[in-house]
Amino acid sequence: xxxxxxxxxxxxxxxxxxxxxxxxxxxxxxxxxxxxxxxxxxxxxxxxxxxxxxxxxxxxxxxxxxxxxxxxxxxxxxxxxxxxxxxxxxxxxxxxxxxxxxxxxxxxxxxxxxxxxxxxxxxxxxxxxxxxxxxxxxxxxxxxxxxxxxxxxxxxxxxxxxxxxxxxxxxxxxxxxxxxxxxxxxxxxxxxxxxxxxxxxxxxxxxxxxxxxxxxxxxxxxxxxxxxxxxxxxxxxxxxxxxxxx
Numbered sequence: 216x217x218x219x220x221x222x223x224x225x226x227x228x229x230x231x232x233x234x235x236x237x238x239x240x241x242x243x244x245x246x247x248x249x250x251x252x253x254x255x256x257x258x259x260x261x262x263x264x265x266x267x268x269x270x271x272x273x274x275x276x277x278x279x280x281x282x283x284x285x286x287x288x289x290x291x292x293x294x295x296x297x298x299x300x301x302x303x304x305x306x307x308x309x310x311x312x313x314x315x316x317x318x319x320x321x322x323x324x325x326x327x328x329x330x331x332x333x334x335x336x337x338x339x340x341x342x343x344x345x346x347x348x349x350x351x352x353x354x355x356x357x358x359x360x361x362x363x364x365x366x367x368x369x370x371x372x373x374x375x376x377x378x379x380x381x382x383x384x385x386x387x388x389x390x391x392x393x394x395x396x397x398x399x400x401x402x403x404x405x406x407x408x409x410x411x412x413x414x415x416x417x418x419x420x421x422x423x424x425x426x427x428x429x430x431x432x433x434x435x436x437x438x439x440x441x442x443x444x445x446x447x448x449x450x451x452x453x454x455x456x457x458x459x460x461x
Contacts, residue, residue, distance in 0.1 A: 218320050218403060222382040224457050226450065229323035231331040235338060236315050239363055242303040243311055250307055253285055260287035263359030264301040264346050269293045272355035279357045289357055298350075302342040304361035314363045320383075321374045322367070327454050328377050329445045337445045341369020341437045348433025360427055365434035368411075372438030375404040377451065381458075408435055 246262070248254030259281060267273040268289050275290040305311040326334040345365025350356075379401035387394050415428035 216403070216406075217386045217388075218317070218383050219386055220384045221320060221324070221400070222384075222397075223324045223378055224454075225323050226327045226454055226457060229326045231326050231334045231338075232318060232322035235322070235335070235363075236318060239303050239305070239311065239315060243305060247304060252282060255306075256282045256285035256287075258304055259306070259359045259361055260289075262297060262300040262304055263361045264297045264350065265289060265359050266350035266354050266356040268357075269297065269350065270354040273357055277357060279359075281359070287357075287359065298343055298346045299339070301346060301359075301361050302339070302363055302366055305363070306361055310362060314367055318363065318367050318370065322370050324378060324381075324454070325370050325373045328373070328442075328451050329447050330450065333445050333447070337373070337438075337441055338366050338370065340441060341372075341434045342366030344437035345369065345427075345430040345434030349427045349430035352429055360430065362427070362430075365427070365430040368431045368434030369438030369441070371404050371407070372435035372440075373442040373445075374438075375401055376439055376442050377446070408432070411435070 242258075243249060246254070247258045265273075265287070267277075268291065271293060273290040277289040279287040279289055281287055305314065322334075322338075325337075329337060342363070342365050345368060346360060349360060349365070379399065381400045382397045383400050383403045385396050385398060385403065387396055411428045411431040414426060415432055418425065418428060
């Protein structure tokens, strides 16, 4: 299932959400070379979050192959800014497009609930919380973590509390049949959250790279926990009043 829009109006142009999408695109083009090697591998090695390096659990000179003919040389001094930079990196086109689409569908209304500056702060805190959960589960992992999905999971955690009954339009692919359905946000996002929990349980202890399920879980819970502090109740009331008139 893939959400393509929601029945949720906005009070203002979502400048912060557009800016975050633009920042991810700029990093993809200028830093990651649009996925071309060797820039993609270099960006992941240098700017991705590597728990084992951050927590000094890897021997100096540790080599991690990440692509044909490319490897990360790990075990050096931990770099403090990688939890932040990793949020703006991606592993491929599909990774980038999927994340940015979810951010666009759900981010504009969460931005509406708190204003632009609070929203960006909220987004970054959720991303850091997501990275912390994933990294702390295996502090010796040499696998680089990249992607905006932890922060976006926080946006989704906030959305489900703010607008649980808003209808989300979904594309559903059943083998060769593609159909469309509408479901309440709490159902769609609740189902998504359960998938992350099951995915995290299924991959527990794995040494292979892949989806950072626990980062999604951590980001989602952080967003749900922080929305009470970051929401502007006056803006939320205005938004709900607008929704009732449409």
